[in-house]
Amino acid sequence: MKRPTMADIARRAGVTKAAVSFALNGRPGVSDPTRRRILAIADELGWQPNSAARALSDGRAGAFGLVVDRPARMLGLEPFFMQLISGIQAELSADGTPLLFTVAEDQRAEIATYRSWWAQRRVDGVFLVDVQLEDARVPVLEELGMPTVVIGAPVGTGRLPAAWSDDAAAAGTALRHLAALGHRRVGRVCGPAHLRHTEIRSAAVARLAPELGMECATVATDYSADEGAAAARTLLTRPDPPTAILFDSDLTAVSGLTAAQAMGLRVPEDVSVVGWGDSALCELVHPPLTALSRDVAAHGGHAARMLRAAAGGARVADLEDEAARLVLRGSTGPAPVTAAAGAAAGAAAGGGTQGANAPGPGQRQTVAEL
Amino acid sequence: MKRPTMADIARRAGVTKAAVSFALNGRPGVSDPTRRRILAIADELGWQPNSAARALSDGRAGAFGLVVDRPARMLGLEPFFMQLISGIQAELSADGTPLLFTVAEDQRAEIATYRSWWAQRRVDGVFLVDVQLEDARVPVLEELGMPTVVIGAPVGTGRLPAAWSDDAAAAGTALRHLAALGHRRVGRVCGPAHLRHTEIRSAAVARLAPELGMECATVATDYSADEGAAAARTLLTRPDPPTAILFDSDLTAVSGLTAAQAMGLRVPEDVSVVGWGDSALCELVHPPLTALSRDVAAHGGHAARMLRAAAGGARVADLEDEAARLVLRGSTGPAPVTAAAGAAAGAAAGGGTQGANAPGPGQRQTVAEL
DNA sequence: CCGCACCGCTGAACCGGTTTTGCCCTCCCG
DNA sequence: CGGGAGGGCAAAACCGGTTCAGCGGTGCGG
Numbered sequence A, B: 001m002k003r004p005t006m007a008d009i010a011r012r013a014g015v016t017k018a019a020v021s022f023a024l025n026g027r028p029g030v031s032d033p034t035r036r037r038i039l040a041i042a043d044e045l046g047w048q049p050n051s052a053a054r055a056l057s058d059g060r061a062g063a064f065g066l067v068v069d070r071p072a073r074m075l076g077l078e079p080f081f082m083q084l085i086s087g088i089q090a091e092l093s094a095d096g097t098p099l100l101f102t103v104a105e106d107q108r109a110e111i112a113t114y115r116s117w118w119a120q121r122r123v124d125g126v127f128l129v130d131v132q133l134e135d136a137r138v139p140v141l142e143e144l145g146m147p148t149v150v151i152g153a154p155v156g157t158g159r160l161p162a163a164w165s166d167d168a169a170a171a172g173t174a175l176r177h178l179a180a181l182g183h184r185r186v187g188r189v190c191g192p193a194h195l196r197h198t199e200i201r202s203a204a205v206a207r208l209a210p211e212l213g214m215e216c217a218t219v220a221t222d223y224s225a226d227e228g229a230a231a232a233r234t235l236l237t238r239p240d241p242p243t244a245i246l247f248d249s250d251l252t253a254v255s256g257l258t259a260a261q262a263m264g265l266r267v268p269e270d271v272s273v274v275g276w277g278d279s280a281l282c283e284l285v286h287p288p289l290t291a292l293s294r295d296v297a298a299h300g301g302h303a304a305r306m307l308r309a310a311a312g313g314a315r316v317a318d319l320e321d322e323a324a325r326l327v328l329r330g331s332t333g334p335a336p337v338t339a340a341a342g343a344a345a346g347a348a349a350g351g352g353t354q355g356a357n358a359p360g361p362g363q364r365q366t367v368a369e370l
Numbered sequence C: 001c002c003g004c005a006c007c008g009c010t011g012a013a014c015c016g017g018t019t020t021t022g023c024c025c026t027c028c029c030g
Numbered sequence D: 001c002g003g004g005a006g007g008g009c010a011a012a013a014c015c016g017g018t019t020c021a022g023c024g025g026t027g028c029g030g
Helices: A004-012 A018-025 A032-045 A051-058 A079-095 A107-120 A137-144 A166-180 A196-211 A225-236 A252-261 A295-309 A342-349 B006-013 B017-024 B032-045 B051-058 B078-096 B109-119 B138-143 B167-180 B195-212 B225-235 B248-261 B295-310 B342-349
Strands: A064-068 A099-103 A125-128 A146-149 A162-165 A185-190 A215-220 A244-247 A273-275 A290-293 A317-323 A323-328 B064-068 B099-103 B123-129 B148-151 B162-165 B184-190 B213-221 B244-247 B272-274 B290-293 B317-323 B325-327
Touching: A004 A018, A004 A032, A018 A032, A018 A125, A018 B099, A051 A166, A051 B051, A064 A079, A064 A107, A064 A295, A079 A099, A079 A295, A079 B099, A099 B078, A107 A137, A107 A273, A107 B109, A125 A137, A125 A295, A137 B325, A146 A295, A146 B017, A162 A295, A166 A196, A166 A273, A166 A290, A185 A196, A196 A215, A215 A225, A225 A244, A225 A252, A244 A252, A252 A273, A295 A317, A295 B213, B006 B017, B064 B078, B064 B109, B064 B295, B078 B099, B078 B295, B109 B138, B123 B138, B123 B295, B148 B272, B148 B295, B167 B195, B167 B244, B167 B272, B167 B290, B184 B195, B184 B225, B184 B248, B195 B213, B213 B225, B225 B244, B225 B248, B248 B272, B295 B317
Parallel strands: A064 A099, A064 A125, A125 A146, A146 A162, A162 A317, A185 A215, A185 A244, A244 A273, A273 A290, B064 B099, B064 B123, B123 B148, B148 B162, B162 B317, B184 B213, B184 B244, B244 B272, B272 B290
Antiparallel strands: A099 B099, A290 A323, B290 B325
C-alpha cells in the first residue's frame, strides 16, 4: 500500500541502497545477477523514484514551466497554446518530465512566477511566449540564469535561444497569393503593436506590398473577436476599401469575415479573407478560410528538445522551423474587376468574377509572378 | 548569485537551521528579537524554500495536477479548459501551489499519468474532468487513495467529492425559453454519449420536453465543428425539421448556426439556436448566440479549494455551484408560425413572425408558463 | 610468491528542509 | 534558598534518493 522506497528494495535484495541505486540507474558497480534481482524486486514492488528526493539530491527539478499572460477568456479561443502544450508534452513525456502551466494576470505577475519557480527550484527552465518589443522578461531570465527557450523570432531576445519560423516569409506567401489574384488594395488586421511578431509581420508587409504593386492599410487589434470585426468594418467602409484582408489570427479572421458578410459583402467575390493560424475555426465559416498554417505541435516538440538540452547545460542554437504555408480554401478569390485593372486581374486569376465593387484609384501593375 | 539555503541564514544569524525553520514558519521556539533578525536576513538574501527539500521532508508534493485527454486540435477551441485553469490558478496561487497540466492521448495514457504522478509524489491530488458513464479512472484514483476533486456531477464518481452545477436545471431553462417562444419541435445536438454530462442533459430533456409539450430529436457529435454542422444539417433536412436547436457546446452551436444559414435558413426567423457555454465564439456570429452561461473560472476556484482541503486530509463534501443561466442574444426568436399552432405561438412570443416553415405535425399545447 | 589492479559491494556523507530531543538558563514559588 | 517549570536555542535524526571513499576478495603479471 505505502509507496516503496529504495531502502525497501535493498532490504529484500540483501544489499545496500547504493547498490540498488547503481542497479536502477544502469550504471556499473553491481554484478549482472544482482542487478537483475534488484530490478525484479523493484518491478514487483512497483517502485518509482520519489521525485522530491531525486530533485533534492541531484539539484534539478525535473520539470519545465510555461506561463501565459493573456486574459483567460481570449486564451480559451487561442488554439495555438493547446497545440503547443500538446506538442511540448509529447516530447517531454519521453522521459516523464511534467510541465508546470499557469496563466498570469500581467507581465509583472508572470515575472514574479519565474522568480518564484526558480528560487524554489520548481522548474529547470521555461518556455517564453508572446515576445514583446521591449520585453522585460528577457533580462530577468538572463539575470536569473534560468534556462529558457523563446518561442518566437530571435530578435531582442538576448542570448536566449529561440525556436521560430519565418513570419516575414509567410506574410510574403499570403501577399503573393493575393497579388496573383489581382488584388492591389489590401487591408491587414494585426495584433497588439507591442508584440514582436506583429512588428515583424508589419515590416515584411510594408516592404513587400510596394514590390508587389499593392498598397496596404493596417488596423491593430487586441486579437479579440470584437476588435477583429470592428477592424474589418473600419477597413471596408473606407473610401477606398481593400479587396482583400489579411488577418493576423484565425479568430479575428473568422470574426472579420462574418462582419463583412453582415455588411452585405460576398466573400470572396467582393472581398477576400486570409487568416493566420489554421484551426478548426477556419472550417467553421462559409466559405472556409484560406489560412497560413504550420505544425505548431511539432514546433512545440522542437522547443522542448531545445529546453531539455539547455537545462542540461548545453549551449543551444536557434532553431528555425519551416515557415507557414498557405492552405487554400474558399475565402480568397480573384479581385473584383474594376474599370481600370479588371482585365489583368481577371486573366491572372484564371477565372474572372463579375461584379465590380468600390472603384477607388487602383494601381495598375502587371500581375506579380506567383 | 547561488540560491541561499536555510544554512546560509543560520550562519549569518548565528543560530542553527532549526531556529531558522521555526522563525520562518512562524511557530514558537524562538524569541521575538531572534525571529525578526532571521526574517530580516532571509528577506535580504531573497530566500525561498527549496520545494524539493520541503516536499521530501513533509511528504507532500506541493502541487496539483490536471490531465485532459481530448485531442489537442479540439481542445484549443474549448474555452472551458482555459477558463477552468485560470480559475484554479487564481485560487492556488494564494499559497504558491503550481499546477501540473498535460494532455493525454487517451484514457489509458491519462491513467498512466495519474499512477506515475502519484508513485513519484509529483502531486498531492488531481482534478478529474470529462467524467464518463463507466469511468475507469474513478476506481483507479480511489484505489490509489489519491485526493481528487471531480469537476462534474457526483454521479458514478464513487467517494470522490465533486464540484458541479445542475445541468438538468440549465437544460430546463433553455427548453422553457424555447417553449415560451412557441417552439414545439426542437432538435438537440449533444456531445459524445459516453460522457456523463451528456447523459444527464439527455435525461433532463427527455423528461422535460413532453412536460412542455415539445418533441425533441437528438443527434450526437464528438464536439467538433464538422460534426456540429453535419448534425444541424441532419436535423434541418428531416421531414419534420425542428424550429429550434439546442447545442451542447458553443463551438458546435456556432458551427451549426453557420450551417443553417448556408442552407438558406434565417436565424432566428426560421430556426432558433441555443448554445451551451458562453465564450467569445458566441459573439463571433450573426446573430450572436443565445447561450447557457456560467462562471467557469469561479467554479475552478471552488474546486481548487476543495482539492486543497482534500489533500490536507479533510473529508470534503460535494459542492454545487449555481446552474447555468441563459444569456439572451439574437439567435432565438418566436417559432415560425405554422397553420396549426401559429396563433398560440405568435401570441406567446409577444411578436409573431411571418413566414411558415416546415409544416410537420406540431403538437398543439398551450404555451408553457415562463 | 608477492604486489597490484580491478570487481562488487558497503558505509557514510550529502542535498535542504522539518521535527524531535535535550541542555542550559532564568524565573517563579514555597 | 532550593527545586520545578518553562522558554530559547543547539544538536541530531529524518525524508529518499545520489555519490564517493574504502574494503575484502580474486585474478593476473612479474
